[in-house]
Amino acid sequence: MTSIALITGASGGIGRGLARQLSAQGLRVAAVGRDVDRLADVEATLRIVADTTTPEGAALALETCVRELGAAPTQLAHCVGTTLIAPLHRTRPDVYRELIRVNLDSAVYMLQAWLAALKGAPGSAVFASSVVARIGVANHEAIAAAKGGVEALVRSAAATYAAQGVRINAVAPGMTETPMTAGLLNLPAVREGAGRQYPLGGVQTADQVADVLNWLLGDGASRLTGQIIAVDGGFTTVRPLVK
Template identity: 80%
Template sequence: MNPIVLITGASGGIGRTLATQLTEQGCRVAAVGRDAGRLAEVPAALRIVADTTTPEGAALAVAACTEGLGAAPTQLAHAVGSTLVAPLHRTQDVVYRELIRVNLDSAVYMLQAWLAGLKGAAGSAVFVSSVVARIGVANHEAIAAAKGGVEALVRSAAATYAAQGVRVNAVAPGMTETPMTAGMLKLPAMREAAARQYPLGGVQAAGEVAGVMAWLLGDGAARLTGQVVPVDGGFTTVRPLVR
C-alpha cells in the first residue's frame, strides 16, 4: 500500500509543491494548514485545518490523518516556518517569541505527536532548516537560532529513534522562490543581488527543495538519518567566482 504522508505547512510554497510531487508519485497525502481556503488548492487525499504550533494542534493533525485515511502517517514532512531579516538589536521580544513558536515549537510538537502516532513502527520524517543556521549571515540572528534548534532536534531524535527504524532528516534551503520570499525578490536589483550570492547562480524553485525532501522520505535515502542536506546552490560550501 502506498505510504501515508502528513505534510504540515502544506499551503506554503515548498509544502504545496511537495504535496503535488508526492501525490503524483502515488502517496496518500494528508495536507495540514491553518487556512482552509488556501488548503483547498493543495492536491491531497485529505485536508486538515490545524495549528501545529501547539501540542493540541499537532495531536489533532495526526489523529485526523489516522481517522481520515485509516492508518497513522508513516512519513512526516514539516514545512511550517517563517523568516525574519533584522539585526538582533532591532528585534522586538514579541517578534522573537513568535519566530520561535512558528519555527521551533511547531517542529518539536509535530515530531512528538507523529512519533506517538507511530506506536513503535518505523517511519521517516523531514524538516526544513535554513542556510542561515549553517553559516553566519548578517541580520539573521533570531531565525538562525530558531532553525539551529530544528537541526539539533533532528540529530537528537535521529539518535533516539534509530533502533525503532525511524529516520529523521532535514533540508537547509537557500533563497527559494516562494510567497514568503516574494517581498525580498520583487525588484530586479534585489533578485540579481540574491542570485549573485550562489555559486550555481539564480534563485532556486520550490520544486528543487521539495524534490530533495521527497527523496529523503523515501527508500532511496534508507541509510540517511540525522542529516541536514543543504539545498543552496553551493552557498554554504563553495565561494562564487567573482568576475
C-alpha cells in the same frame, strides 16, 4: 495499503510542491495548514485545518489523519516556518518569541505527535531548516537561532529513534522562490543580488527544494538519518569564482 504522507505547511510553496510530487507517486497525502481556503487547491487526499505550533494542534493533525485515512502516516514533512531579516538589536522580544513558536516549537510538537502515532513502527521525517543556521549571515540572528534548534532536534531525535527504524533528516534551503519571499524577490535589485550570492547562480524554485525532501522521505535515502542537507546552490560550502 498505500503509504500515507503528512505535510504541514502544505499551502506554502515547498509544501505545495511536495504534495504534488507525492500525490503523483501514488501516496495518500494529508495536507495540514491553518487556512482552509489556502489548502483548497493543494493536491492531497485529505486536507486538515490545524495550528501545529501548539501541542493540541499537532495532536489534532495526527488524530484526524489516523481517523480519516485509517492509519498513521509513515512519512512526515514539516514545512511550517517564517523568516525575519533584522539585526538582533532591532528584534523585539515578541517578534523573537513568535519566530521560536512557529519554527521550533511546531517542529518539537509535530515530531512528538507523529512518534506517538507511529506506536513503535518505522517511518521517515524531514524538517525545514535554513542556510542561516549553517553559516553566519548578517541580520538573521533570531531566525538562525530558531532553525539551529530545529537542526539540533533532528540530530538528537535521529539518534534516539534509529533503533525503531525511524529516519529523521532536514533540508536547509537558501533563497527560494515561494509566496513568503515574493515581496523581496519582486524587487529587481534584491533578486539580482540574491542570485549573485550563490555559486550556481540565480534563485532556486520551491520544486527544487521539494525534490530533496521527497528523496529524503523515500527508500533512496534509506541509509540517511540525522543529516542536514543544504539545498543552496553551494552557498554554505563553496565560493563563486569572481571574474
